[in-house]
Amino acid sequence: xxxxxxxxxxxxxxxxxxxxxxxxxxxxxxxxxxxxxxxxxxxxxxxxxxxxxxxxxxxxxxxxxxxxxxxxxxxxxxxxxxxxxxxxxxxxxxxxxxxxxxxxxxxxxxxxxxxxxxxxxxxxxxxxxxxxxxxxxxxxxxxxxxxxxxxxxxxxxxxxxxxxxxxxxxxxxxxxxxxxxxxxxxxxxxxxxxxxxxxxxxxxxxxxxxxxxxxxxxxxxxxxxxxxxxxxxxxxxxxxxxxxxxxxxxxxxxxxxxxxxxxxxxxxxxxxxxxxxxxxxxxxxxxxxxxxxxxxxxxxxxxxxxxxxxxxxxxxxxxxxxxxxxxxxxxxxxxxxxxxxxxxxxxxxxxxxxxxxxxxxxxxxxxxxxxxxxxxxxxxxxxxxxxxxxxxxxxxxxxxxxxxxxxxxxxxxxxxxxxxxxxxxxxxxxxxxxxxx
Amino acid sequence: xxxxxxxxxxxxxxxxxxxxxxxxxxxxxxxxxxxxxxxxxxxxxxxxxxxxxxxxxxxxxxxxxxxxxxxxxxxxxxxxxxxxxxxxxxxxxxxxxxxxxxxxxxxxxxxxxxxxxxxxxxxxxxxxxxxxxxxxxxxxxxxxxxxxxxxxxxxxxxxxxxxxxxxxxxxxxxxxxxxxxxxxxxxxxxxxxxxxxxxxxxxxxxxxxxxxxxxxxxxxxxxxxxxxxxxxxxxxxxxxxxxxxxxxxxxxxxxxxxxxxxxxxxxxxxxxxxxxxxxxxxxxxxxxxxxxxxxxxxxxxxxxxxxxxxxxxxxxxxxxxxxxxxxxxxxxxxxxxxxxxxxxxxxxxxxxxxxxxxxxxxxxxxxxxxxxxxxxxxxxxxxxxxxxxxxxxxxxxxxxxxxxxxxxxxxxxxxxxxxxxxxxxxxxxxxxxxxxx
Numbered sequence: 001x002x003x004x005x006x007x008x009x010x011x012x013x014x015x016x017x018x019x020x021x022x023x024x025x026x027x028x029x030x031x032x033x034x035x036x037x038x039x040x041x042x043x044x045x046x047x048x049x050x051x052x053x054x055x056x057x058x059x060x061x062x063x064x065x066x067x068x069x070x071x072x073x074x075x076x077x078x079x080x081x082x083x084x085x086x087x088x089x090x091x092x093x094x095x096x097x098x099x100x101x102x103x104x105x106x107x108x109x110x111x112x113x114x115x116x117x118x119x120x121x122x123x124x125x126x127x128x129x130x131x132x133x134x135x136x137x138x139x140x141x142x143x144x145x146x147x148x149x150x151x152x153x154x155x156x157x158x159x160x161x162x163x164x165x166x167x168x169x170x171x172x173x174x175x176x177x178x179x180x181x182x183x184x185x186x187x188x189x190x191x192x193x194x195x196x197x198x199x200x201x202x203x204x205x206x207x208x209x210x211x212x213x214x215x216x217x218x219x220x221x222x223x224x225x226x227x228x229x230x231x232x233x234x235x236x237x238x239x240x241x242x243x244x245x246x247x248x249x250x251x252x253x254x255x256x257x258x259x260x261x262x263x264x265x266x267x268x269x270x271x272x273x274x275x276x277x278x279x280x281x282x283x284x285x286x287x288x289x290x291x292x293x294x295x296x297x298x299x300x301x302x303x304x305x306x307x308x309x310x311x312x313x314x315x316x317x318x319x320x321x322x323x324x325x326x327x328x329x330x331x332x333x334x335x336x337x338x339x340x341x342x343x344x345x346x347x348x349x350x351x352x353x354x355x356x357x358x359x360x361x362x363x364x365x366x367x368x369x370x371x372x373x374x375x376x377x378x379x380x381x382x383x384x385x386x387x388x389x390x391x392x393x394x395x396x397x398x399x400x401x402x403x404x405x406x407x408x409x410x411x412x413x414x415x416x417x418x419x420x421x422x423x424x425x426x427x428x429x430x431x432x433x434x435x436x437x
Numbered sequence: 438x439x440x441x442x443x444x445x446x447x448x449x450x451x452x453x454x455x456x457x458x459x460x461x462x463x464x465x466x467x468x469x470x471x472x473x474x475x476x477x478x479x480x481x482x483x484x485x486x487x488x489x490x491x492x493x494x495x496x497x498x499x500x501x502x503x504x505x506x507x508x509x510x511x512x513x514x515x516x517x518x519x520x521x522x523x524x525x526x527x528x529x530x531x532x533x534x535x536x537x538x539x540x541x542x543x544x545x546x547x548x549x550x551x552x553x554x555x556x557x558x559x560x561x562x563x564x565x566x567x568x569x570x571x572x573x574x575x576x577x578x579x580x581x582x583x584x585x586x587x588x589x590x591x592x593x594x595x596x597x598x599x600x601x602x603x604x605x606x607x608x609x610x611x612x613x614x615x616x617x618x619x620x621x622x623x624x625x626x627x628x629x630x631x632x633x634x635x636x637x638x639x640x641x642x643x644x645x646x647x648x649x650x651x652x653x654x655x656x657x658x659x660x661x662x663x664x665x666x667x668x669x670x671x672x673x674x675x676x677x678x679x680x681x682x683x684x685x686x687x688x689x690x691x692x693x694x695x696x697x698x699x700x701x702x703x704x705x706x707x708x709x710x711x712x713x714x715x716x717x718x719x720x721x722x723x724x725x726x727x728x729x730x731x732x733x734x735x736x737x738x739x740x741x742x743x744x745x746x747x748x749x750x751x752x753x754x755x756x757x758x759x760x761x762x763x764x765x766x767x768x769x770x771x772x773x774x775x776x777x778x779x780x781x782x783x784x785x786x787x788x789x790x791x792x793x794x795x796x797x798x799x800x801x802x803x804x805x806x807x808x809x810x811x812x813x814x815x816x817x818x819x820x821x822x823x824x825x826x827x828x829x830x831x832x833x834x835x836x837x838x839x840x841x842x843x844x845x846x847x848x849x850x851x852x853x854x855x856x857x858x859x860x861x862x863x864x865x866x867x868x869x870x871x872x873x874x
Binding site for chain 2: 128130
């Protein structure tokens with residue numbers, strides 16, 4: 001709960017998708033949904049879509065219309081991938097228990113997952129959500145440093161628990177951060193990205209020290225998804241991480257969005273930057289939609305946290321989750337999805353740069369692999385309204401895409417990693433058309 | 438994070454199961470587990486069991502030994518129930534998306550789930566874990582009351598996020614509660630249970646007011662599982678809830694453990710007490726092991742919370758979870774499991790009362806339906822060591838059971854709701870033998 005002095009950052013509504021729920025054509029299902037979920041209901045689009053099935057990069061609506069999914073990075077190896085579905089179904093029929101018993105499938109998975117990490121990060125806590133993972137990560141950092149200050153990016157989103165919401169400016173409608181959290185601008189593109197970001201970190205450290213909190217951790221989504229997707233130049237995190245360590249803080253890499261091969265260059269987002277985190281958190285694509293997540297760290301850091309709290313997670317680390325997670329790793333490898341993300345992501349980016357050159361609505365195309373951001377602008381300025389229009393036009397053309405960024409004007413492209421070249425073409429053609437009409 | 442003055446409550450280690458991990462016979466799998474999970478590894482028993490399969494009330498270990506599961510209330514309709522497994526496998530193969538799209542299966546489930554609640558609790562937020570549900574519940578209570586004080590039972594456990602850990606004395610190794618949380622004794626059995634509990638609540642309200650926090654909510658697991666299982670006399674919560682409301686606070690019923698028909702008398706634990714909560718949280722048995730949970734409340738309360746935070750849960754409320762949850766409700770109804778819990782639970786209790794009369798080790802038998810507590814004592818006093826011995830003896834006899842209570846001397850019995858009379862006999866006979874030798 002926030003206490004003491006507070007810092008207000010820019011207030012901005014990020015809802016680029018839907019209008020006022022009251023103004024929507026209310027289908028019987030929409031009425032039921034609003035009745036059941038009430039104020040917590042957040043729906044995409046001026047007219048929300050009823051989805052009924054999915055396969056590969058596609059979903060099908062109740063009215064039969066097919067949609068190319070460029071939005072959802074959870075079903076990352078493809079919607080309803082048969083290998084993942086079969087693994088979950090098989091293990092669910094055998095056994096689903098908690099971690100207080102031994103089960104070989106769980107450790108088979110953890111061994112394989114850990115093989116993707118720097119060897120120092122040898123302890124993994126499996127949870128149900130990326131939010132739970134970041135909630136632990138914060139406490140691990142506090143236990144290790146005996147400080148409570150956190151540095152986050154300006155429009156960061158790290159999850160939905162009470163604590164994690166406090167380090168997620170994008171989720172706070174009033175944009176009021178507690179005193180022990182300082183938000184700094186995400187590293188913009190360009191050769192000075194790393195220097196500027198490190199300088200912001202340094203100023204934030206001084207401020208946290210002046211406020212009496214000290215520094216527990218710098219936490220970054222290593223591709224700055226909700227800030228608008230900033231990936232280049234690779235390496236820009238390095239100096240900021242050094243400054244963090246010099247001040248006694250930890251570096252938490254939130255890999256919930258960029259992790260699991262999406263960036264193409266490396267399996268983890270931090271890998272592109274040549275840095276080694278103290279803590280890594282994972283979520284979304286880890287189980288291709290099966291609710292699971294995790295945190296990896298060094299044994300000494302985990303041990304300090306566990307001295308204070310008897311941590312147990314009822315569902316986290318159950319053998320069904322392990323089966324889902326293992327199947328995802330197997331598919332990424334057997335289908336060469338990291339290489340596909342690199343190759344098709346590169347192709348997509350070059351096609352979008354063509355669109356940028358031949359239309360007037362794009363400010364910049366950024367990203368790595370199949371995590372791409374496209375700034376929508378008018379007269380060189382961010383245009384959230386136009387972005388929302390483009391998103392709704394793309395929807396009419398059968399393509400799903402979201403928005404991000406402090407000005408809600410960045411198209412956030414995160415298609416499944418199995419995307420084909422012709423699917424990349426479909427998107428690029430549709431975006432060109434949407435910007436031209 | 439705790440701040441300001443702090444209150445220290447009794448320190449007590451609740452680990453009645455395992456000894457020092459160092460002293461354990463370390464099988465290759467145990468070694469891998471300790472290497473992978475590090476300090477976060479909590480394992481049952483002096484020699485942990487490697488489990489490989491489960492069905493009904495039984496699990497099978499890697500060495501072929503069968504175990505009757507009296508511990509785990511997650512697979513509540515029976516391990517690997519085929520109807521739940523089929524529902525999950527079917528929906529996973531069709532579609533697994535987030536709640537930003539409409540999906541009829543989700544609202545079919547919510548409609549049915551809500552039919553078990555008082556009609557005022559018409560909004561449901563689906564999450565991944567009971568911890569996430571309680572984490573939201575706390576914030577809903579704070580947003581509604583603009584106060585921050587919480588009253589919890591002395592050995593309560595409500596989950597594992599940073600905030601929820603603060604209201605979970607059982608999880609805090611140093612038993613240090615933050616200033617805005619007051620722990621009170623759980624209602625002991627007997628005719629004065631309700632009066633005494635209400636008096637404790639009243640004193641806690643005065644103290645929270647004196648400390649300047651005021652009362653946000655009284656939160657109770659309505660069968661006080663980790664305090665030692667207190668169920669009778671039904672109605673004992675009533676007066677405390679009245680005191681809470683008079684002081685402007687909310688009553689949060691944590692149904693993560695007692696919910697979904699386990700108490701036999703009613704579908705929800707609070708139902709036995711004739712009280713209507715402002716917020717209900719659910720978890721563990723809701724999906725028979727599929728990671729899901731939820732919070733139900735009144736629309737006005739949810740709306741106040743959502744004014745401040747844009748809450749979204751990536752996995753919560755996906756159609757696969759809805760399929761699992763619906764299948765659980767269908768099985769409870771089609772197999773008459775609430776009635777079975779009432780009937781077999783009553784039979785089990787009467788058999789255990791026989792054991793109490795004919796041996797010297799039992800202090801009291803308590804509970805409702807298939808949620809039963811058995812106090813293990815020596816010379817009329819709680820005996821944690823003997824309880825741990827009994828648990829390990831039962832394990833050797835092929836029965837799994839846990840401990841609870843402030844003195845770690847209450848056997849906590851929570852078998853699947855499909856338990857048969859002969860399985861109840863197996864347990865009662867084994868307990869008699871374990872106490873006699």
